[in-house]
Amino acid sequence: MDTKTRLLQKKQELENIIKAKQQQMMIPLAEFTDELSLYDEHPADIGSEVFEREKDFGILELYELELEKVNNALERLEAGKYGLCEMCGNPIEPARLQRLSHTTLCAGCARQTQDEFIRPAEQDVITAGAMADLGETFQISGHDFYDH
Numbered sequence: 001m002d003t004k005t006r007l008l009q010k011k012q013e014l015e016n017i018i019k020a021k022q023q024q025m026m027i028p029l030a031e032f033t034d035e036l037s038l039y040d041e042h043p044a045d046i047g048s049e050v051f052e053r054e055k056d057f058g059i060l061e062l063y064e065l066e067l068e069k070v071n072n073a074l075e076r077l078e079a080g081k082y083g084l085c086e087m088c089g090n091p092i093e094p095a096r097l098q099r100l101s102h103t104t105l106c107a108g109c110a111r112q113t114q115d116e117f118i119r120p121a122e123q124d125v126i127t128a129g130a131m132a133d134l135g136e137t138f139q140i141s142g143h144d145f146y147d148h
């Protein structure tokens with residue numbers, strides 16, 4: 001599969017997830033609670049249901065950010081700049097591109113900028129990342145982002 005196909009698939013996948021999440025979040029809280037109990041092993045009081053819901057918004061933001069990255073990668077592909085590091089201009093490691101098809105940074109630069117999608121579970125990375133303005137909601141959601 002070539003890069004463009006992979007990116008387009010990823011884009012489609014993310015758009016589907018975002019759409020599903022958005023629909024899920026339009027469900028009134030009472031119904032939403034029933035939904036939650038299907039996969040939430042912990043008994044929940046109303047406070048934690050609201051909390052869970054807020055967490056979902058954080059997750060949605062993450063997916064939207066990732067979709068933005070995929071779109072950006074597609075644009076770079078069209079412009080013939082795909083696979084080159086946005087910061088230092090060197091080619092991005094092939095293994096890294098394979099794993100993160102929408103990355104715009106080489107491993108070295110990503111470490112410097114603390115790309116939150118490489119190590120999503122680390123709070124310090126997340127708060128230092130582009131989404132830091134989301135505050136607590138984002139930090140909480142970061143832990144679960146790859147669990148589902």
Ligand SMILES: [Zn+2]
Nearest residue numbers: 085088106109
């Ligand atoms: Zn670089």
